[in-house]
Structure formats: structure tokens, C-alpha cells
Amino acid sequence: xxxxxSACVLLLAASALKAxxxxxxxxxxxxxxxxxxxxxxCHGPEGDLVTGVNFSRGQFLSVxxxxxxxxxxxxxxPGTPMPAATFPExxxxxxxxxxxxxxxxxxxxxxxxxxxxxxxxxxxxxxxLSCHRVGxxxxxxxxxxxxxxxxxxxxxxxxxxxxxxxxxxPEYRSVRVVTKDGKEYKGRLLNLDTFTVQMxxxxxxxxxxxxxxxxxxxxxxxxxxxxYKDKLSTQELADLVSYMAALKGTGTx
Amino acid sequence: xxxxWLLFLAAGSLLSQDVTFDRILHARDEPQNWLTYSxxxxxxxxxxxxxxxxxxxxxxxxxxxxxxxxLEKFEATPLVVDGVLYTVQAPNDVVAxxxxxGRIFWTYPYNNAREAHACCxxxxxxxxxxxxxxxxxxxxxxxxxLDAKTxxxxxxxxxxxxxxxxxxxxxxxxVKDKVILGAAGGDLGIRGFVAAFDAATGKEIWRFHTIPGPxxxxxxxxxxxxxxxxxxxxxxxxxxxxxxxxxxWGTGNPQPDWDGRxxxxxxxxxxxxxxxxADTGKLKWFYQFTPHxxxxxxxxxxxxxxxxxxxxxxxxxxxxxNRNGLMYVLDRVTGQFLxxxxxxxxxxxxxxxxxxxxxxxxxxxxxxxxSLVKPxxxxxxxxxxxxYSPRTGLFYVSSWENTGTIATEGGxxxxxxxxxxxxxxxxxxxxTEEEGYGxxxxxxxxxxxxxxxxxxxxxxWAGVLTTxxxxxxxGGREGYFFxxxxxxxxxLWKAALGGQVNSGPMSYSVNGKQYVxxxxxxxxxxxxxx
Numbered sequence: 001x002x003x004x005x006s007a008c009v010l011l012l013a014a015s016a017l018k019a020x021x022x023x024x025x026x027x028x029x030x031x032x033x034x035x036x037x038x039x040x041x042c043h044g045p046e047g048d049l050v051t052g053v054n055f056s057r058g059q060f061l062s063v064x065x066x067x068x069x070x071x072x073x074x075x076x077x078p079g080t081p082m083p084a085a086t087f088p089e090x091x092x093x094x095x096x097x098x099x100x101x102x103x104x105x106x107x108x109x110x111x112x113x114x115x116x117x118x119x120x121x122x123x124x125x126x127x128x129l130s131c132h133r134v135g136x137x138x139x140x141x142x143x144x145x146x147x148x149x150x151x152x153x154x155x156x157x158x159x160x161x162x163x164x165x166x167x168x169x170p171e172y173r174s175v176r177v178v179t180k181d182g183k184e185y186k187g188r189l190l191n192l193d194t195f196t197v198q199m200x201x202x203x204x205x206x207x208x209x210x211x212x213x214x215x216x217x218x219x220x221x222x223x224x225x226x227x228y229k230d231k232l233s234t235q236e237l238a239d240l241v242s243y244m245a246a247l248k249g250t251g252t253x
Numbered sequence: 254x255x256x257x258w259l260l261f262l263a264a265g266s267l268l269s270q271d272v273t274f275d276r277i278l279h280a281r282d283e284p285q286n287w288l289t290y291s292x293x294x295x296x297x298x299x300x301x302x303x304x305x306x307x308x309x310x311x312x313x314x315x316x317x318x319x320x321x322x323x324l325e326k327f328e329a330t331p332l333v334v335d336g337v338l339y340t341v342q343a344p345n346d347v348v349a350x351x352x353x354x355g356r357i358f359w360t361y362p363y364n365n366a367r368e369a370h371a372c373c374x375x376x377x378x379x380x381x382x383x384x385x386x387x388x389x390x391x392x393x394x395x396x397x398x399l400d401a402k403t404x405x406x407x408x409x410x411x412x413x414x415x416x417x418x419x420x421x422x423x424x425x426x427x428v429k430d431k432v433i434l435g436a437a438g439g440d441l442g443i444r445g446f447v448a449a450f451d452a453a454t455g456k457e458i459w460r461f462h463t464i465p466g467p468x469x470x471x472x473x474x475x476x477x478x479x480x481x482x483x484x485x486x487x488x489x490x491x492x493x494x495x496x497x498x499x500x501x502w503g504t505g506n507p508q509p510d511w512d513g514r515x516x517x518x519x520x521x522x523x524x525x526x527x528x529x530x531a532d533t534g535k536l537k538w539f540y541q542f543t544p545h546x547x548x549x550x551x552x553x554x555x556x557x558x559x560x561x562x563x564x565x566x567x568x569x570x571x572x573x574x575n576r577n578g579l580m581y582v583l584d585r586v587t588g589q590f591l592x593x594x595x596x597x598x599x600x601x602x603x604x605x606x607x608x609x610x611x612x613x614x615x616x617x618x619x620x621x622x623x624s625l626v627k628p629x630x631x632x633x634x635x636x637x638x639x640x641y642s643p644r645t646g647l648f649y650v651s652s653w654e655n656t657g658t659i660a661t662e663g664g665x666x667x668x669x670x671x672x673x674x675x676x677x678x679x680x681x682x683x684x685t686e687e688e689g690y691g692x693x694x695x696x697x698x699x700x701x702x703x704x705x706x707x708x709x710x711x712x713x714w715a716g717v718l719t720t721x722x723x724x725x726x727x728g729g730r731e732g733y734f735f736x737x738x739x740x741x742x743x744x745l746w747k748a749a750l751g752g753q754v755n756s757g758p759m760s761y762s763v764n765g766k767q768y769v770x771x772x773x774x775x776x777x778x779x780x781x782x783x
Contacts, residue, residue, distance in 0.1 A: 024622065170683035191681040193731040194709045195747065198681075219685050 023097035031098025034091050036151055039099075042081070045153045047102050056153070058103030070096045108155050109162075110238040118243025121236050131224060134247060140204055141188050142224070143172055149247040157241045161232075165223035174224070175199050177209055178216040185209075189219060272334055272382045274429050278495055284721075285762040287333045289490075290379050290424035291638060292759065295558040296492035298640040300760035303722035304767035305782060310724060310736045310746045314783040316768065317355030319348070320776045326677050326755045327772035329379040330424070330638075330716075332387075333761035338770070339382070339401070340777060344375040344392040347399060353763050355779065361404035369393035371420040372440045373674065378490070378636075378756075379424030381432060383452050388432045390421030396432065396450055408455040412436060418443050424490045428500055428531040431458055435487020439505035439523075439551070442482035447491070447502050447527065449534060459534030463487070463504045463522050471521035479516040484508035485523040489636050492556040493531060494569065497586055500531045501556040501571065510549040511619050511630075512661045519544040524552045526573065528588060538588030543577045544610065547619050548601065548659050549630050550577035555638045557648065558585060563699070572698050574639055574650040576632030577601070579611070582698055594701035596694060597633040597654050601626055619661040629657030629689075631674070631712075638716035638757040640725070641698075645739050648698045649717045649725060652706075655689025675714035675755045677774050679732045682711040693717060693727050695742060705742035716757025718769070726769055728754030734771050734778065750778055 036045070047055025062077075063069045074092040076084040085092065122128045129138035132145045148157070175189040177197055187201035197209045197217055211217065228237060272288060280286065280293040284301035291298045305313065321327055325343035332339045338352040345363040350356065369375075369392040381388040386407060387399045393415040398407040412434070413419035418441035425434040431449040439445060445463035450456065463485035465471040475483055486505035493500045507516060507523035524543040529536060543550045557572040563582075571585040578599035582591040590609025602611040617626055633652055640649040673680070684690075691713035695704040713729035720726075725739040734754055735747040752774015760769045770779045 026622070173683060189683055191683070192710050193682055194711075194729070194733060221685060 023094075023100065027094040027097040028101045029094075030091070031094035031096070031101075032156075034087055034095050035098050038085070038087060039095070040151065045149070045151060045156075047099065055099050055102040058100075066096055066100070069099060073099075102153065108158060110158055110234060110241060113235070113238030113240065113242035115239070115243045115246045117236075118239035118241070121232065121240045122243055125236070126228065126232065126240060140200060141172075141174075141202070145244065145247055147247065147249050149245045150249065152244075154241055154245050157244050158237070160225070161228045161237060161240065164227050165225035167221055168223045168225075172223075174220040176216070176218050176220065177214050179209070179213055180215050182215075192217070192219065271384055274383060274427065277383070277427060285333075286335065287331065287759045287761050288382060289332070289426065290330050290381070291490065291492070291555055291757075294426070294428070294493035294495075296490075296555040296638075297557055297559070297643070298555075298638050298716065298718050298757055298759070299642050300718065300720045302720055302760050302762055302767045304762070304765075305720065305724060305736075305760075305769065306722040307724060307738050307745055309782055312782050313736070313746055313748075313769070313780045315748070316353075316779045316781050318776050318778050319350060319355050322346070323775060324677060325375050325775075326675055326753070327775055327777065328374075328376045328422075328755050329772060330757050330759050331770060331777065332380055332382055333759075334382060334401070336763045337401075338761070339380055339387055341377040341379060341389060343377050344369075345377055345389060345397075347380065347387060347389060347404060349401070349404060352761060352768065352779075353766075359404040361399055361406070363389075363391060363397065365391060366393040366415055368416045369420060370415070370418070371422055371437055376422050377424075378422060381425040381427045383427045383430075383432070386452065388425045388427070388452070390423065390425055390434050390436075392420045392422070394419040394421050394436055396421070396425065396434065396455065398432075398452070398455060410450065410455040410457070412448060412450075413443075413446075422488050426491050426493060426500065427452065428493050431531070433491065433500060433531070435463070435502060437486045437488035437505070439484030439486030439488075439508055440510055440549075442484070442508055443486060444481055444483060445485035445487055445504060445523075447487055447500075447529060447534065449531070461527070461529055461534040461536065463525075463527065465521065474518035474521045476515060476517050482508060483516065483520060483523065484510075485520075485525075486551075487553070488551075489553040489555055489638075492558050492571075494558055494585055496569070497537075498531050499528045499537055499585070501558070501585065502527050502529065503552040503554050503556060503573075505551040505553050506546050506549045511547055511659055513545055513547040513618075514661075517545070520546070524550055524577070526552065526556055526571070526583070528585070540581075540583055540588050540590060540609065542573070542575050542579070542581065542611075546577075548577075548626055550575065550632065551635070552576065553636055554634065556585075557639060557641045559641050559643070559698070561646065561698070563591065570698070572639075572641055572648050574634050574648070574652070574696075576628070576635055578628040578633035580648070580650070580696060580698075580701055582701075592701065596650060596696060596701070596703070597652050598627050598656075599633075619659045621661050623658030623660040625656055626659045627656045628653065629655050630659060631657075635714065637714055637755075640717040640719045642719040642723070642739055644721060645695075645719070645723060646697070646699075647695045647704055647739065649719060649727075649739070650694050650696065651713045651715055651717055651727060651729075652692050652694050653689060653712045654692065655712070675730065675753055677752055677755070679752060679774075680730075682731065684711075686710075691729050693725065693737065693742070695739070707737050707742045707744065713754075715754040715771075718758040718760060720760060726758040726760075726771065728758070728771060728773065730754075732773060734758070734773060734780075748778075748780070750774065750776075752776065 131142035187199035190198040321342040349358040394413040418438040448460040491502040507520035601617040715728040750773035756772035758771040
């Protein structure tokens with residue numbers, strides 16, 4: 001399944017990009033991570049927060065070629081707030097690939113939605129709070145979505161809802177243990193070492209076990225995230241995406 | 254002062270203080286002391302002490318802790334000489350401690366030059382001693398002699414230019430009246446060397462370049478000017494065989510690490526073991542583990558020297574568990590390849606030709622996209638020292654099982670799992686077994702057969718110590734320090750030290766009490782029976 005998803009992304013990337021170079025799905029994926037960590041703060045997840053620049057529309061101030069773009073990413077623009085990169089030089093190419101991919105057409109399939117209606121879907125039919133948390137509501141088992149609108153693009157939120165879930169990142173893996181006296185505990189894996197296991201259990205208690213007291217330890221590397229493709233209507237999905245895109249922190253920090 | 258008192262003083266200073274080379278050569282005869290990086294010049298990291306046994310090891314208890322004033326990884330193995338423990342607080346402060354209480358006798362602070370730097374941490378792995386003088390290589394590539402009684406510097410010589418990316422991170426090796434060491438910087442474009450200095454004056458006696466210059470044999474294995482910055486660095490302590498007067502040093506990767514396009518050829522003597530005449534530095538033989546390396550398979554492990562029965566004949570061999578995933582047995586007199594065998598999952602080679610050259614698997618080279626190579630860049634093992642027990646006849650290696658892709662320069666090497674570099678402080682481990690794990694493995698060096706393994710969930714950067722009571726001590730990234738039965742691998746004792754174990758344990762005794770010491774996090778911990 002993972003391969004199929006990769007293949008789809010690859011197809012998307014390959015067909016959508018009018019590439020001067022060829023970017024691979026891996027380039028775009030690597031670049032996305034670096035973009036989120038380094039560029040998103042000023043440019044925003046959609047790349048539209050800096051005046052005169054809009055990555056989602058392929059709009060730049062001076063960049064023409066891929067080489068230009070890579071140079072600006074790595075060296076910055078002197079005399080402007082655009083700084084030189086602090087990440088390794090070899091990441092210039094994937095970040096460029098990701099920025100190019102942001103304006104690739106045909107990625108969004110959903111119409112515009114209504115955030116207020118989306119909140120109802122999120123908290124109701126979608127049952128999102130059973131795994132995710134927003135502010136002080138919901139579960140701590142899955143990724144906290146309080147700031148998700150500041151971290152992910154709409155198109156990424158859309159893909160996350162429609163596509164079959166990919167493997168979760170290691171910090172969101174689940175673990176299941178069975179004690180020697182037969183008690184079962186499940187939760188989010190916090191640490192697994194040679195002698196002990198630590199988890200946030202499904203009752204949201206921090207628990208630590210000595211392996212000598214356990215009959216079974218299994219790490220679940222598949223995601224609990226369902227595809228909402230057939231579970232929600234197109235409009236509900238669109239509303240959900242617009243709600244999540246508006247989640248940019250609750251001011252609790 | 255009466256004559257008897259004078260005699261007592263004289264005897265005391267001769268017997269218990271002057272560390273002659275003869276004492277170093279016969280370090281096994283004074284098991285209370287730990288006189289070289291690996292305990293003896295043979296590199297075995299084996300202690301003849303046997304007070305702590307498989308039966309009583311459960312009664313080990315903490316004696317004292319020395320917390321270093323340093324946030325760097327603590328990789329040093331201490332020396333212990335007659336109740337005094339010497340170690341290095343990274344990068345290069347030398348500390349003398351009472352080995353019983355951990356109280357400080359003196360500290361020698363060293364300020365490295367501003368240009369001092371190393372690729373992978375401002376670390377130091379330890380000291381050498383001769384007479385009453387300690388020797389340390391520094392991050393800014395100097396060699397310093399210190400008075401072991403006071404920490405006062407005696408001489409300080411520049412071994413190489415720190416501004417040209419040379420640094421020294423390993424403990425020197427004393428052979429006769431010389432201090433031998435090399436320099437790191439193989440990822441940063443140095444040309445490696447091993448050099449010997451007069452222990453009394455610091456005068457350089459010989460220098461062997463690990464990359465041959467124009468006109469020297471092996472120079473043809475480099476293209477154009479690539480030899481000038483080709484790496485082949487030295488960053489782990491060598492061994493010494495008195496009978497042949499050979500000193501053995503493992504060399505680092507050729508540079509650029511992951512892109513061999515501009516250095517076609519074998520790139521001698523990178524990723525090799527060099528057998529050098531200890532008096533002259535002349536090359537007696539060499540064996541190259543990984544010709545034309547493009548994965549960064551540094552061969553900077555400790556050469557372990559053992560005498561054993563080999564196919565019915567006594568033989569002087571060298572045991573080597575290499576970062577490239579293969580375990581080797583070489584004849585250390587001639588350099589003859591006796592055998593090699595994978596000790597982890599290996600996919601870059603499929604066997605050896607009759608001369609012991611590895612046969613490459615096509616395609617297992619860096620590509621812009623990355624190709625899957627086993628073992629991965631950080632290796633099947635690394636610098637952390639292995640152990641050989643003459644009692645069990647087994648060779649013990651801290652090993653990694655994992656995979657990663659390797660990309661050409663400019664490409665992006667990637668591990669499939671969470672297999673990070675070492676750090677001082679604990680992290681969490683969230684990876685599965687498929688994504689890589691660490692293990693202590695015991696091998697019969699006569700066959701390469703694995704006798705047992707002790708599996709850890711996380712990978713390990715800890716060395717191994719064995720003792721004459723058939724105990725094995727090691728640790729790992731999880732911050733546990735543990736004792737295993739060296740014959741079976743059974744876990745007998747453990748302690749959570751709260752920091753990653755990035756060092757090789759050692760053992761000593763004072764007043765008849767055996768201690769085991771290991772560094773974890775930023776501290777040195779010592780244990781003894783309660």
C-alpha cells in the first residue's frame with residue numbers, strides 16, 4: 001500500500017510539474033519537511049504570507065529558473081528579511097522541488113468549505129477528537145491538531161483525509177502489552193528499551209512496565225487513521241478541510 | 254632522614270610509580286592497573302581480575318561518580334596506575350582522581366586553539382603513560398606531555414595543522430621510548446598519517462603517510478590530486494606486537510566519503526590495517542578491508558591481537574570486526590588473510606577472492622536517488638572497542654543490525670530506521686526491530702560462528718570489557734550498563750546510568766577491591782561489590 005501511495009504521489013509530481021529538472025516524489029517529500037521546519041513561519045503553509053510572493057500560484061518576486069530558486073533558498077536575498085538557509089546545501093534541491101510542487105495544478109479536488117460547519121463534522125460525525133486533540137479537547141493518542149493549519153497546506157489536509165493512511169511517524173506509534181497476569185494495556189508508545197516500556201495508555205495515564213512482568217509487547221506501526229473518502233460527503237470533507245486549515249493555535253501557548 | 258626511610262622512598266617510587274615500558278608490555282601481570290587504552294598493548298580489553306564473579310555481580314553497587322564539566326560525549330577510557338585514575342574531560346582537560354573515592358588530585362585545563370574542530374563531536378578517548386608522564390593528543394592536533402603527579406605540562410608539540418582540519422581524538426600508544434598517534438579529519442579532507450614522537454622531548458622520530466605520495470607504491474590508486482585530501486585518518490588507538498616489533502593501526506575512509514568518482518582506484522591505504530615497524534615507521538604489510546570505499550566504512554577499530562591454535566598450529570593472529578560488517582582473522586606476522594565472514598547482514602559483497610579481496614555486489618554503490626546498503630553508513634560496528642577473552646577464546650563485538658540508503662555527494666543519505674549518531678543524553682527509542690537494533694555478539698574467531706547474542710532495543714555506541722571470571726560488561730544508547738555471562742550471554746546485572754554509554758568499560762583494583770568503571774552521559778561511574 002505504501003508503494004501505491006508513493007506511486008500516486010510520484011505520478012502527481014511527475015505530471016503536474018513542468019519540470020526543468022525531474023523531481024521525484026522523495027524530493028518533494030523531503031523538501032516538504034524542511035519547508036515546514038524552516039520556511040513556513042514566514043511564508044505560511046500555502047506560501048502566500050509574504051507580499052508579492054505566492055508559492056501556491058507560482059508567483060515569485062525575481063525567481064525565474066529552478067537554479068534561481070535554489071540559490072535564493074540557500075543564499076537568501078541580501079537586504080531583505082529572506083535569510084540564507086541553515087539546513088545543509090543538498091536540501092536546496094528538494095526544497096525547490098517542494099516549492100515548485102505547491103503550484104502544480106489539479107491537486108485539490110474538493111470545493112471550498114465552511115469552517116464552522118467543518119467544526120461540527122470534526123467534533124461529530126468525523127469523530128476526529130477520539131484520536132486527535134485541539135486545544136484542550138480531544139484525545140492525546142494521535143497528532144495534536146491545534147496548530148495544523150499553520151503547519152500543513154489545504155491540499156495536504158485533503159490528501160490526509162482521502163488517502164489510506166500511511167505509516168505514522170514513530171512518535172505516534174501504538175503499543176500493546178499484556179502483563180503476566182493477563183491484563184492488557186494499549187496506548188501511544190513513548191519509549192521502548194531492552195528492559196522497559198513506557199506508554200500513554202488509552203485512559204491517558206503515563207505507564208511504565210518492566211519487561212520481566214510482561215507476557216507480550218507489540219508495537220503497531222500501522223496508522224489508526226481511516227480514509228474518509230466514503231464516510232463523508234464531498235461537502236463535509238470540504239468543510240472539514242477548511243476548519244482544519246483555520247486551526248492556527250488557540251492562544252494557549 | 255635515616256637510610257631505611259630513604260630506601261623505602263626509593264623502592265616506592267621505583268616499584269609503584271615509574272611506569273616503565275616493560276610494565277606496559279607486561280600489564281597483564283599487574284591486573285590492579287590499567288596502563289593503556291585497551292588495558293594492554295594487545296587491544297584485548299580483558300581484565301585478569303576475578304573478584305567480581307557471575308555469582309556475586311548482583312551485589313555491585315555504585316562507589317563514586319565523576320561528573321565532567323563538559324557537555325560532550327564522554328568517550329575516554331581511564332588509565333589507573335597504583336590507585337590513581339587519570340581521565341580526560343572532553344575535549345582536553347586532564348583529571349587525576351583517587352580511584353577509591355573519586356576525589357580530585359589535580360586538573361589540567363587545556364584551551365584548544367580556536368580553529369580546532371572535529372567532524373563528529375569534540376571528544377577525546379584517553380591518555381597514554383610512560384614513566385611518570387602522561388600523553389594526550391588534542392583537538393587542535395597537538396601532543397602534550399604532562400607530569401602525572403601535578404598535571405604540569407612538560408612539552409607541547411604541534412602534530413598537524415588544526416586549520417587544515419586535523420584533530421586528534423584517540424589515546425596515544427606508547428612503544429618503548431616513543432609516543433605513537435595519528436590524526437582525524439578524514440571526512441574533512443586531510444591526508445592521514447601515523448607518527449612517533451620521542452617520549453622525553455616530543456621530537457618527531459618518524460611519520461608514515463597513510464596515503465602514499467608521488468613515486469611511492471600505492472600512489473597510483475588515486476587519480477590526479479585526489480590523494481592530497483584523500484582522508485585515511487587515524488582516530489582509534491593502535492596495538493603492538495613485541496615479538497615482531499610491529500604496531501598496527503586502522504585507517505579511516507577515503508574522502509569524499511560518498512562519492513568516489515574523482516578518486517577511481519583502491520585508494521590505498523584507506524580502510525586498511527597498517528603494520529608498521531615501531532622503530533622506523535616503515536610499512537611491513539597492509540590489508541585493505543574495503544577497497545574504493547563509497548560508504549564511509551572507516552576501519553578505525555582496535556586491532557585485537559591474540560595467540561591461538563589455528564588449524565592445529567599455534568598462530569599469531571589479529572581479530573578485526575569492521576564497520577563494513579565483516580569479521581576478519583589475519584596473520585599478524587605476515588598480514589595473510591586467514592578468513593573473513595559477515596557478522597551482521599551484509600549486502601555490498603558476496604565473498605572473497607583467494608587473496609582476501611572482497612567481491613562487490615554490482616549496484617551497491619551510491620546513486621543520486623540512494624541505494625540500499627547493508628550495513629548502513631554508521632556501520633556494523635564503529636570505533637567502540639571490542640574484547641577478546643583468552644579464557645573463553647571468544648571475540649565480543651558491539652554490533653548494529655540496520656539498513657540505510659547511500660547517495661552520491663549532493664544526494665541525501667537516509668536511514669530507513671531511527672539510527673542516530675551518539676549523544677551524551679538519553680533519547681527515547683521508538684523504532685522496531687526491523688528498523689535496526691544493537692547487540693553484543695560473541696564469536697568463535699576460529700570459525701566466525703556466532704555463539705550467542707545479547708540483543709538491545711536501541712543501537713549501541715558502547716565498548717566491551719571481559720574479565721577473568723568470565724564476566725562481560727557493556728552498555729548502550731539506552732543508558733544501561735550491564736554485566737553478562739561471557740560464556741552464555743545471560744544478563745546478570747544492570748544499572749540505569751541516565752546517559753548514553755559511549756565508552757569502553759575497564760576494571761582495576763585498589764587494596765584488593767575490584768572496581769569496574771564506565772562513562773555514560775557526561776559522567777564516569779565506578780562500581781564495586783557492596
